[in-house]
Amino acid sequence: MDPVLEELIREIEAFRADVRHMPVVPPAVFHELSEELAAQFDLSRPYPLLLLLRKVAALMRRWNLHNTHPRYFGLFSPATKPASVIADALVALYNPQLAGWYASPIANEIEQFTLRALAGRLGLEECPLAAHFTTGGAEANMTAVLAALNQAFPGYAEAGLRAMEDQPVFYISEEAHGSFVKVACATGLGHAAVRRVPGDSTNRMDVAALASAVEADLSDGFAPFMVVGTAGTTASGAIDPLASLASFCQEQRLWLHVDAAWGGAAVLSPRLRGHLVGIEAADSISWDAAKWLSVAMGAGMFFCRHPRAVRDAFHVDASYMPSRCVDGRDPYVSTMQWSRRFIGLKVFLTVAEMGLDGLGQEIDRMASLGDVLRNKLVMDGWEILNDTPLPVVCFTHRLIGNGKIPPADVLKCLLSGGSAWLSSVELRGVGTALRACITNYQSGLEDVSFLVRTLSKILSDLSDGTSSLGSSGPLSPIP
Ligand SMILES: *Cc1c(COP(=O)(O)O)cnc(C)c1O
Numbered sequence: 191m192d193p194v195l196e197e198l199i200r201e202i203e204a205f206r207a208d209v210r211h212m213p214v215v216p217p218a219v220f221h222e223l224s225e226e227l228a229a230q231f232d233l234s235r236p237y238p239l240l241l242l243l244r245k246v247a248a249l250m251r252r253w254n255l256h257n258t259h260p261r262y263f264g265l266f267s268p269a270t271k272p273a274s275v276i277a278d279a280l281v282a283l284y285n286p287q288l289a290g291w292y293a294s295p296i297a298n299e300i301e302q303f304t305l306r307a308l309a310g311r312l313g314l315e316e317c318p319l320a321a322h323f324t325t326g327g328a329e330a331n332m333t334a335v336l337a338a339l340n341q342a343f344p345g346y347a348e349a350g351l352r353a354m355e356d357q358p359v360f361y362i363s364e365e366a367h368g369s370f371v372k373v374a375c376a377t378g379l380g381h382a383a384v385r386r387v388p389g390d391s392t393n394r395m396d397v398a399a400l401a402s403a404v405e406a407d408l409s410d411g412f413a414p415f416m417v418v419g420t421a422g423t424t425a426s427g428a429i430d431p432l433a434s435l436a437s438f439c440q441e442q443r444l445w446l447h448v449d450a451a452w453g454g455a456a457v458l459s460p461r462l463r464g465h466l467v468g469i470e471a472a473d474s475i476s477w478d479a480a481k482w483l484s485v486a487m488g489a490g491m492f493f494c495r496h497p498r499a500v501r502d503a504f505h506v507d508a509s510y511m512p513s514r515c516v517d518g519r520d521p522y523v524s525t526m527q528w529s530r531r532f533i534g535l536k537v538f539l540t541v542a543e544m545g546l547d548g549l550g551q552e553i554d555r556m557a558s559l560g561d562v563l564r565n566k567l568v569m570d571g572w573e574i575l576n577d578t579p580l581p582v583v584c585f586t587h588r589l590i591g592n593g594k595i596p597p598a599d600v601l602k603c604l605l606s607g608g609s610a611w612l613s614s615v616e617l618r619g620v621g622t623a624l625r626a627c628i629t630n631y632q633s634g635l636e637d638v639s640f641l642v643r644t645l646s647k648i649l650s651d652l653s654d655g656t657s658s659l660g661s662s663g664p665l666s667p668i669p
Contacts, residue, residue: 313470422453
């Protein structure tokens with residue numbers, strides 16, 4: 191075999207095994223990196239690929255926050271299955287162009303086949319459906335706003351916002367994802383068009399507050415067109431009351447978009463599915479397989495009951511494109527992207543290898559591990575600050591709450607030890623919380639126990655004044 195391929199296979203196998211024994215956190219001297227690169231590579235001359243592969247592997251191993259590590263309790267970019275590694279290699283190999291259906295019928299059909307199976311679990315099987323892969327949740331959210339604008343204002347695609355008499359506005363919860371702020375800017379709606387609806391005590395959108403906001407906007411001459419419910423907020427896993435939002439939106443003739451970027455995976459789990467009831471009534475849904483389905487990043491998905499509105503948003507005529515399918519099957523006329531990578535293969539392979547129910551069992555197991563984490567924290571004297579069935583835990587401690595120990599100090603100690611990673615988050619009405627999330631299918635009981643033990647030790651060292659805060663670099667040696 192080609193020695194480069196042999197080396198690649200060796201690294202794929204070795205890294206997957208090694209990562210558990212490596213520090214999660216890289217050494218904190220990033221400023222040296224550009225010098226290190228300049229010392230290793232002179233880009234005016236060529237290098238053998240085998241050497242480059244070894245160098246890149248060594249650099250990635252050392253200078254990366256290892257979010258595939260089972261003790262990375264951070265945001266949603268967990269370990270991937272080998273299916274993703276294989277898929278991304280094959281995609282680079284065949285490099286299929288999915289812009290037009292004609293250029294890669296099989297890739298386009300594998301994507302639609304996969305999306306229809308997932309749409310079925312969302313409860314969208316009985317309706318006309320537009321579905322496609324996106325770079326991530328942010329692109330899917332952008333697509334939703336554009337489709338909703340086209341549905342509500344049929345002249346939008348042609349004449350744009352400036353032809354409208356009333357300023358369109360849309361509603362999101364206070365914990366909704368920041369991508370909607372970018373979307374408001376990119377669509378020309380402007381940040382002022384984003385209405386943040388207050389939540390209840392568990393940060394779920396308050397439907398009564400939504401109703402009065404819509405009423406006030408209507409009487410002030412604004413044009414409400416869309417409500418975004420989040421199924422699993424990024425910060426605390428709050429699930430907005432989707433069924434109530436759906437009936438409110440039907441009454442008011444507003445588009446309901448559900449941002450289920452990470453929480454969407456819960457529909458695969460028998461135990462969690464009930465918490466997302468109402469999602470099937472959404473006009474559109476964002477779901478990102480990279481967040482909680484063990485798929486490599488760049489695996490967003492957009493689902494919509496109104497193919498016509500999506501087509502209106504993206505329709506274009508290009509005489510140089512080889513096929514122009516009359517039924518809108520060409521992704522370049524029904525999505526944001528033009529040249530289109532075969533994003534769906536890694537999702538297809540992951541789903542097909544596990545089966546949707548098999549993936550659902552893994553989701554279940556991670557949710558249970560989240561419960562274990564909550565229980566262990568409480569038993570060790572920590573206090574849980576959020577309320578969600580999803581495995582994201584926001585917590586604090588009496589010693590932190592009374593101002594004795596800043597949460598940033600706890601984090602600093604943990605990260606300088608390098609053996610686990612989590613983040614902090616600002617929760618409305620509560621302040622700073624530590625936040626640990628389990629989305630890695632390889633995280634186990636021992637990882638959760640380790641985390642709680644380590645945090646409690648750090649806390650007791652900090653309160654005794656025996657902490658070595660600030661004096662130590664990474665504790666684990668780096669090979
Ligand atoms: C991560 C996230 C997004 C953005 O998705 P990307 O894949 O990062 O573009 C949107 N909404 C929610 C709720 C998220 O958690």
